[in-house]
Amino acid sequence: xxxxxxxxxxxxxLFVLSFKxxxxxxxxxxxxxxSEIFVVVQKSAKDxxxxxxxxxxxxxxxxxxxxxxxxxxxxxxxxxxxASYINAFxxxxxxxxxWDTNLDWNFGYMGSTSTGSRKNDDRLNITTKYGYKIDTSxxxxxxxxxNGRSQLFDGRQYYSKDSSxxxxxxxxxxxxxxxxxxxxxxxxxLSAFFSPLTARSTLVLNSKLALEDLYGIEGHRYQIAPGxxxxxxxxxxxxxxxxxxxxxxxFSQYNHNPQDVDLDMSNYLTFKINKIMSATYSLNLxxxxxxxxxxxxxxxxxLQVQSQIGxxxxxxxxxxxxxxxx
Numbered sequence: 001x002x003x004x005x006x007x008x009x010x011x012x013x014l015f016v017l018s019f020k021x022x023x024x025x026x027x028x029x030x031x032x033x034x035s036e037i038f039v040v041v042q043k044s045a046k047d048x049x050x051x052x053x054x055x056x057x058x059x060x061x062x063x064x065x066x067x068x069x070x071x072x073x074x075x076x077x078x079x080x081x082x083a084s085y086i087n088a089f090x091x092x093x094x095x096x097x098x099w100d101t102n103l104d105w106n107f108g109y110m111g112s113t114s115t116g117s118r119k120n121d122d123r124l125n126i127t128t129k130y131g132y133k134i135d136t137s138x139x140x141x142x143x144x145x146x147n148g149r150s151q152l153f154d155g156r157q158y159y160s161k162d163s164s165x166x167x168x169x170x171x172x173x174x175x176x177x178x179x180x181x182x183x184x185x186x187x188x189x190l191s192a193f194f195s196p197l198t199a200r201s202t203l204v205l206n207s208k209l210a211l212e213d214l215y216g217i218e219g220h221r222y223q224i225a226p227g228x229x230x231x232x233x234x235x236x237x238x239x240x241x242x243x244x245x246x247x248x249x250x251f252s253q254y255n256h257n258p259q260d261v262d263l264d265m266s267n268y269l270t271f272k273i274n275k276i277m278s279a280t281y282s283l284n285l286x287x288x289x290x291x292x293x294x295x296x297x298x299x300x301x302x303l304q305v306q307s308q309i310g311x312x313x314x315x316x317x318x319x320x321x322x323x324x325x326x
């Protein structure tokens with residue numbers, strides 16, 4: 001099955017969920033942030049037009065460590081893995097006007113006696129979005145969105161413990177999206193954003209990496225491409241103390257292989273143990289026709305897959321409100 005067919009089935013499935021849930025739940029004007037990128041922070045039912053500003057965030061930290069000596073089955077004498085997630089958000093709402101700003105940073109690091117120390121995750125996303133409600137129910141918003149994503153530290157392709165090659169760094173690459181479209185939010189668990197008017201920019205500010213043409217811009221330092229953009233976001237407590245969040249991002253470039261739709265999909269399950277302890281499982285899928293991958297007999301685009309299981313601490317930031325006199 002082609003990636004484009006998989007994408008089509010995913011979009012149809014998630015849009016069917018949106019119409020099903022819109023009749024099954026109470027109408028509450030709640031917004032979730034579509035992002036690439038884009039992470040949805042669920043709001044409670046009390047977050048209605050009675051507030052102007054809301055701020056907050058979350059820190060998740062998972063650690064795993066293994067040590068052994070004279071272990072007959074083999075393996076590393078010592079290994080440690082760290083995975084972290086930081087989110088901060090700022091929301092504004094007054095009447096028909098909304099403005100959401102969201103920052104997310106995922107970072108992972110691993111080390112062992114055989115492979116040394118290296119990062120295994122580094123994703124920085126910043127999104128700001130202005131919306132204006134255009135229907136009486138408050139479910140449909142005319143929306144202008146800006147998003148940027150990159151990484152903070154160097155990324156390397158490892159051939160052995162002492163042999164590696166630089167393949168990415170801060171702002172190399174960096175991706176930006178400027179988009180104008182419609183945001184449909186039938187209930188608090190689901191939102192769908194679509195824009196036929198989108199400009200996506202790709203930056204590779206490291207001159208050496210730009211010359212290697214790893215990111216589909218033919219040796220240049222930057223490129224701006226027009227296209228269509230869509231995002232479907234879903235988040236809900238599927239059972240007691242278990243939350244499921246899914247984000248699907250699609251982009252088609254008008255002037256370069258529009259049939260090859262770029263895909264970014266994340267799935268995140270959180271199992272709450274107590275007030276600060278939680279277990280998590282994540283599955284991330286990325287397909288970008290312009291990004292070349294490296295490995296055995298591979299020097300072309302392909303489906304990127306990442307999954308993680310962890311247990312650790314979860315610490316929400318203190319949130320605050322500024323309320324409107326009603």
